[in-house]
Amino acid sequence: MRRRSAAPWPLAVPALIAIAFLLLPLVGLVARAPWRTLPSLLSDPTVGQALRLSLVTATLATAVSLLVGVPLAWVLARVRFPGRSVLRALVTLPLVLPPVVGGVALFLALGRRGLVGQYLDRWFGLTIPFTPAAVVLAETFVAMPFLVVAVEGALRAADPRFEEASATLGASRWTTFRRVTLPMIGPSVLAGAVLCWARALGEFGATITFAGNFPGRTQTMPIAVYLALETDPDAAIALSLVLLAVSLLILVSLRDRVLRAGTGGRAGPPWRRA
């Protein structure tokens, strides 16, 4: 006979308040949505443009994060060097940094007069701010730490002796990384990538600061939502619904496979002794 323990009220009541607080705004969004005019609102070309730009830039930002973030996570987890913990703190700083500050910082580094930007401009004629590339960079800056943290955690939790076994079989460190390490932390990489993508999709502060707000070029969905709220609230609600739908789709499709793996359960074959 299993007794279902009731939650004591000092826990139950605040928990209910939290649930209401988290769900009520979403209910409001759905309840107040202009369902009748929704098709015409969403068929506006600027909506399609913003949605397409958001999806493309978030995907590119995730790709860039995977390309350089996974190696960074490996270095932080596997290579011993002085100042490693300081470096780890610095590269995960964007997690806690207000995104607007990130945008300003990117501007000062890569803007036309920026630390690096002035040379890009002078030598290659490259101007980054206020371009789609700037959107991708702003999103990458803010979102990559999510991936790095997830992958580094998985690497630290993974048994390094599998990598040793690989080395004794003659595999180089690069082969070991590709054929042993990466497959073993695969679920965590995927989970990190999903988090990273979702964060990039919702990016607002750094993007509007560094990339501005040019419809079709740098106006992403969150920015479109914010601007529409002043001129056409119904359009803002419609756009928000789309973002909500995309988010729910991700969450549902990846719920079991990925989000759980991200918490780092370490399964082993039955004969393994701890």
Next chain:
Amino acid sequence: MSLDARLVVRRGQFTVDVALGVGAGEVLGVLGPNGAGKTSVLRALAGLEPLTDGHVTLDGEDLTRLPPEDRGVGVVFQDYLLFPHLSALDNVAYGLRAGGLRRAAARRDAARWLEQVGLTDHAGHRPRQLSGGQAQRVALARALAARPRLLLLDEPLAALDAGTRLVLRSDLRRHLTSYGGPTVLVTHDAVEAMVLTDHLVVLEGGRIVQSGRPAEVARRPRTDYVARLLGLNLYRGTARGTVVTLADGRLTLAEPASGPVHVALRPSAVALHRTRPEHSSPRNVWAGRVAGVEAVGDRVRVAVGGRPDVLADVTPDAVAELDLAAGAEIWVSVKATELTVYPV
């Protein structure tokens, strides 16, 4: 092919310092209690643990500074460390591919190795679908398939149940014989050490305390650890003529000896009696008290407290007849000819 190594590994207060030599086709056993440094020895040979001092030379080539992947040293780990995301076949093919073979060729070769260890039917299975014994054989095949110049085995049978261990022990002997290169096998199992190795070193506290052929080590153990492992009584004392004076009691020998000696005694050579044996030939008779009774195979091992303490193996019938409960008063007799005496 032969291995010559001196390994010094310092970790905090603990230092491992051993010299090893293994010829081609020879199996060197490293026997020792937990924490003696056995695994450090293997890891140092494989290049997984940096040497504080010393060298590793294989066929005259100095491996000391080479990383593990360039040494050609195969390892069978105690818990196998099969790659969980690869099938048994791909686990075995792993080293072949790392060695430059194409996928198809590596798999063909790996399939032959799986056949060698009798696991053709399990080629497609993931490690978690294999039993402990099967996983052990895949691990062995994986190490051998990479054609190592030196093979290291870390307690290869320790994680298996007794029945599986028995079968795999003789299989392992066969594979080690056909391997042909030098092998170092770490164990803390006496039978494994006796059956699988050609030469034995006993490691305690990071140092080699005894070295010799397995039969020699078994007959003349030099430390309590080895004696206990083999189930032998081992005494240390000073001999004068045919009498050895121990810290606790004395023993009479058949042949005279002198100076500090070890005296080894098989428990099966010890006789127990309810009353003092009067008209028998044994030269060593003393009184004691039963401290413990334990079944060992089809015999019963009786620990007797006395001067000196002794382990005796008797039949279950004798236990009933002598009423050998813990605390019982008992007489011990040992023939002088059953004592093996050798200098410390």
